[in-house]
Amino acid sequence: MDFLKNTLEEIVIKKVEQGFKDNPDICQSLQCKKDVAVLILNKIKPRYIISARGMLHQAANTAEQKRISKEIDSVLPSALKQVNEHRRPNFDHSKTSGNLMDSFGKKERFTMTDGFFINFPFFLGEVRDRTTDEIISDVKVSMSANEKILDGYDGNWPNPYETSDKSGGKFAFWPKSIPTENDQAHPENFDFKLIFESKKYKTKEISFSIELEPEKFTVNFVRTDYSKDMDIVALDPK
Ligand SMILES: [Zn+2]
Secondary structure: OOOOEEOHHHHHHHHHHHHHHHOOOOOOOHHHHHHHHHHHHHHOOOOEEOOHHHHHHHHHOHHHHHHHHHHHHHHHHHHHHHHHHOOOOOOOOOOOOOOHHHHOOHHHHEEEEEEEEEOOOEEEEEEEEOOOOOEOOOOEEEEEEOOEEOOEOOOOOOOOEEOOOOOOOEEEEOEOOEEEOOOOOOOEEEEEEEEEEOOOEOOEEEEEEEEEOOEEEEEOOOOOOOEEEOOOEEEOEO
16 A cells, blocks of 8 residues: 655645634534534645655745645635534534544554554654765665664655755654564563664664554554654764
């Protein structure tokens, strides 16, 4: 299955939540919030991310972020008005609790499983020349956990990852979920190791440990609130 994410969803949901807060007089039901979000998502151009490269490209592109934000702001007031004036009949408008993000397409985002799985965070980092502080391309970055190389979610999330000028010397990993014998009450410790190899730079290794809680589902999208940003990795010229 290909990984595909409409990156707009998260931004739209945040703005919709804020829009309802700013307009306390309109119906605050979860149903109306969902309707507003869907209306907006159908009105603006979708932007899909299908790879690590795409994720890095978009994160780096602040002009695009601003455009998206403006586009949503321009349609939000009319969407709020339209949904409030035409509240869906036969739906529960008394339920105002609950998180819009959680109720939004949860089925496709998570696959419930019989056993427990470890879902890895999204890792993001950057390599630079220690002496010049310039970004470095053509660095092969590989990631392992507990001495095993981790497979990426799919072919779009390679391990090893090769840095490029295009992605601003950044690298990203999103390892595939793995089954575990443990359960929720027993978090597992993972010793991660990153190895940086390049023709022009000395090989460098970075190690860190993270405790991860087994979950009864696998995740089909990048949870941006579940990510590990690494400090800039400085490499020494050979
Ligand atoms: Zn409502």
